[in-house]
Amino acid sequence: MDDLLRRLRAGLPAEALITDPDVTPSYARDMAGFCPAGTPAVVVLPRTVEQVQHVMRTATALRVPVVPQGARTGLSGAANATDGCVVLSLVRMDRILDIDPVDRIAVVEPGVVNAVLSRAVAEHGLSYPPDPSSWETCTIGGNIGTASGGLCCVKYGVTAEYVLGLDVVLADGRLLSTGRRTAKGVAGYDLTRLFVGSEGSLGIVVRAVLALRPKPPAQLALAAEFASTADACAAVCAIMERGHTPSLLELMDSTTVRAVNRLGRMGLPDTTAALLLAAFDTPDPAADLAAVGELCTAAGATGVVPADDPAESELLLQARRMSLPALEAVSTATMIDDVCVPRSRLAEMLDGTAAIADAHDLTIGVCAHAGDGNTHPVVCFDHTDPDESRRARASFDAIMALGLELGGTITGEHGVGVLKKEWLARELGPVGLELQRGIKRTFDPLGILNPGKLF
Template sequence: MDRVRVHTDGPGCDAGIMSTALVDLLREGLPAEAVLTDPDITASYSRDMAGFCEAGVPAAVVLPRTVEQVQHVMRTATALRVPVVPQGARTGLSGAANAVDGCVVLSLVRMDRVLEIDPVDRIAVVEPGVVNAALARAVAPHGLVYPPDPSSWETCTIGGNIGTASGGLCCVKYGVTAEYVLGLDVVLADGRLLRTGRRTAKGVAGYDLTRLFVGSEGSLGIVVGAVLALRPKPPARLVLAAEFPSAAAACDAVCRIMRDGHVPSLLELMDRTTVRAVNALARMGLPEETEALLLIAFDTPDPAADLAAVGALCEAAGATEVVPADDEAESELLLQARRLALNALEAVKGTTMIDDVCVPRSKLGEMIEGVERIAERHALTIGVCAHAGDGNTHPTVCFDAADPDESRRARESFDEIMALGLRLGGTITGEHGVGMLKKEWLARELGPVGMEMQHAVKRAFDPLGILNPGKVL
């Protein structure tokens, strides 16, 4: 790299001068098949699943298989001042994986090995391209589980989960990704390898750099390995479905359940719009006359008794129907309906903007009622599904992207939903991340001093600003 001398004030240089040098240098440390430059192919790596987020044209896409190859990419990018956009399965919903013009897209999907499973220490050591569901299947024979389970768990990768600090349906009891990442291997912007954290159950040596990288969306370094905590496999869970005449009544039931000290393994809400969309997509036979449907699960030694107790609380809150599942198969069918919610809402109009506002549980009813008013004011279909147990709502704006006026109203409603969440004491994102979609709102939530510290951290890890530029900050 010493023979490369490029002087620039920021990432990226003249494309005509840089493109050949960039590709030549990348190929010096990568197999030929790992460097993609065909425009039709590279275009397919240009964006994730977020709407309303611009995507640039990458100069190249690289698919490394080893840590050393990732280090080579970053050394090359540093030498040439070329931006690098890390990617997993591109299932993200904030534009964090979108390419910028002239960048190297660093796709980590081929680094997909489960390197170690230790049943005694209850850890797994994995590469970033391991799919969430594949890890679940790998640890199952050991009587263990990896609890974080985003709705896209069959396709999303552990690296992407770490990048966005993702949650899932079971986080009300088991917590989110950050609570299961014990240590990381991270390639820094200049190609150095940093190891953070530990393999032990406890450890407080130094600043917690592991937590700093979790949720950083590839803006501070490239995660190339992770030590993950595992848990013993719990008993089979049973699910109860409760129908309510209003979202407010369903939210009242959520408050009663949490106030009484119950710890369900899952507590999910679907409003009427979402229920009808799921039925239309998959013919699930869900009750379309309900205004809100709560799904409550327990994986305790006696789940039937726990379901009976929370069922009584649901009835006290005004539930019109409370139906516990008879067995595990029926329970999984109900959970599949919840997992289909976002796909079903997308089918309503063809395009969706999926918000990710988390509010205190006590404000959940006000949040959902506020979204209903926003939908009426903008004459839009907005379905709400939520991880009700932790107040994380997913208002999903359905609209026709070919209709400019409807697209404008969709964007305005999206912003109003975030503003509502902040007024209720919440946050603009509970698990999807900031990416490009919510950059402006991050400053409103954190304030000037908070943003100053965020920028200071970014400069410390990425002084040239080449790591996922234009994202988060």
């Protein structure tokens, strides 16, 4: 410990180091439950690339593990500390280095908050589409580490599709530049994509070149109520099959609807089995909403309410944004799953999750990015009750098993971290797991970068 601190201090300003044992535990974990977390030896908050390099050279020399962190809004334990590690918090590297309206790119440091970037590029008539629900606090570095998504993924895609290039400090302190600033480029292996979603296990992202898009028109939304999840999912399939491109297509099950009603007094009928929200930011959104409304009615919607203007649309979408806080208010703790299935199997996923809730005698609400088939079952339980906690974990595993049975994946946007290590091995299979571990050894032969995550 003394040698570690001495070497770190040799290349870092005093304000970059936190050693107070009353403070360092506050950097121990992200927002995921059921994930072990250790006690860091020291927390480092660098401001420059050179400072990050110094940390990694020191860690390599002393064989000390390093856990990179952003805003710690993650939901899989990927940012959780290990005992005796260096927590490398990148939140102070928060500069927007360039916004180029001609090339439609932004160059940013990893600590830039997603919402800050979005507002900055909007001043140039541009947008950065990936919008995780924590966009007001989560950082671009964290978004890259977990390959995060958001509400607009159905039309605009996920983080990986917007990362053009990266500067990455490797485990031994070398600086690697990947990718490009150009609109096209296929030179060599795509190392940029390899780092996106690697959860800090291959290197430390210190700069990112991000693609931007023209700022879209204000969107209009509708809400459609259904008496069954099967009808709601049939409407989703019809919308996508007919070639519509909504900017948002979200679904809430009856448990979530009731929770939102209790928290926000939204006035949604408690008889609603599923609520579907669709939005368009096209040149004629009203016409698109009318067409989608007809499809919802044909699928069995008991009510379709289109908004007349953007302000009314925001009121409709408020119900979806309240989903997680509403479900968190149901009990003392929640576990948020992140299973993505083919859109054609979405109804089976929702109905199967309801059956799992009944079997384990738990409240489990589901909100979903329906256009992507990405479901977020939220398991509500009393963490002070050992038996209920056990049933919560069992239900979580049952939901992931169901997702794989339906041809899906264990995570659409939250990542693997600690929470889903066992399930990653099941999804990849032995050959896939062996190759991925080989990639890890190539970039991090000493195993000091975010150990215990993913594998």
